[in-house]
Amino acid sequence: MSDSTNKSAADDETSTGWALVTGASAGIGTAFCRALAARGYDLVLVARREDRLKTLADELNAQCGTRCHVLAADLADPAAPATIVAQLMDAGIEVECLVNNAGYGVPGRLVEVDWKTHADFLQVMVTAVCELCRALMPGMIDRGRGQIINVASVAGHMPGSEGHTLYAASKAFLIKLSESLSLEGRRHGIRVSALCPGFTYSEFHDVTGTRDRVSTMPGFMWLQADEVAEYGLDAVLGRKHRTVAIPGRVYRFLVWLNGAWPWLGRQLNQRSTHRFRKFNED
Structure with a gap:
């Protein structure tokens, strides 16, 4: 379940520390790994696809001299x-930066999908995030420093919509969780941020079967994964900590607009649901 890429003792002295990234095998997760490696972090790479993780580990070691500890796990x-935390202890790894990035969407309405699929979704998107934060924060408190990024979404700020029923709800949960953890951690030198991107180029829409639909959106609505990752890291590592970080001016404007006129956000969501969502009758 694990594999390590080594580097010299001299390089160890210059390491910023260990960062753990879930969903590291693609999209925003991979972008986070590359950005963290460029900043001098060693990496714990967590995802289901071990082959992709090992390929990424080799890339980061070759380009940045990064030590990578690969943990193939299904959240x-x-x-x-608990298994991930136990393996970290066995390896003597103390996580300085936790990026809870793993996530996906479940197409369809709530009653159209079996409960096991929903339960797995909530385990990945909510429960595993809480458990990893709960397990790794005590070490950060003891060391007097640490960073946590919970990858949420602009959807967590907007009104709920038909279909993908639990997605926006789970992202709203992550935003509130991050706000609370930020308050709880700040006196211990811990920064916590909810990163809330909008539409981002990744495998997300291929997995949900909506690539053809969302590809009709104008280019200015799309974000690049590397830009999202950099924005998220700046939120917790930069001079000014941002507890809620929304990359992209267009999305910051939309969140502001929804806060000012929530009725307008509800109308826009209702009109766009069938344009960008996939349902069983489609």
Whole structure:
């Protein structure tokens, strides 16, 4: 379940510390790994696809001299977070920066999908995030420093919509969780941020089967994964900590607009649901 890429003792002295990234095998997760490696972090790479993680580990080691500890794990398994933490302890790894990035969407309405699929989704998107934060924060408190980024979404700020029923709800949860953890951690030197991107080029829409639909959106609505990752890291590592970080001016404007006129956000959501969502009758 694990594999390590070594570097010299001299390089160890210059390491910023260890960062753990879930969902590291693609999209925003991979972008986070590259950005963290460029900043001098060693990495714990967590995802289901071990082959991709090993390829990424080799890339980061070759380009940045990064030590990478690969943990192939499915966060839908309730035992996965505890197993990850136990393996970190066995390896003597103390995590300085936690990036809870793993996530996906479940197409369809709530009653159209079996409960096991929903339960797995909530395990990945909510429960595993809470458990990893709960397990790794005590070490950060003891060391007097640390960073946590919970990858949420602009959807967590907007009104709920038909279909993908639990997605926006789970992202709203992560935003509120991050706000609370930020308050709880700040006196211990811990910065916590909810990163809330909008539409981002990744595999997300291929997995949900909506690539053709969302590809009709104008280019200015799309974000690049590397830009999102850099924005998220700046939120917790930069001079000014941002507890809620929304990359992209267009999305910051939309969140502001929804706060000022929520009725307008509800109308826009209702009109766009069938344009960008996939349902069983489609």
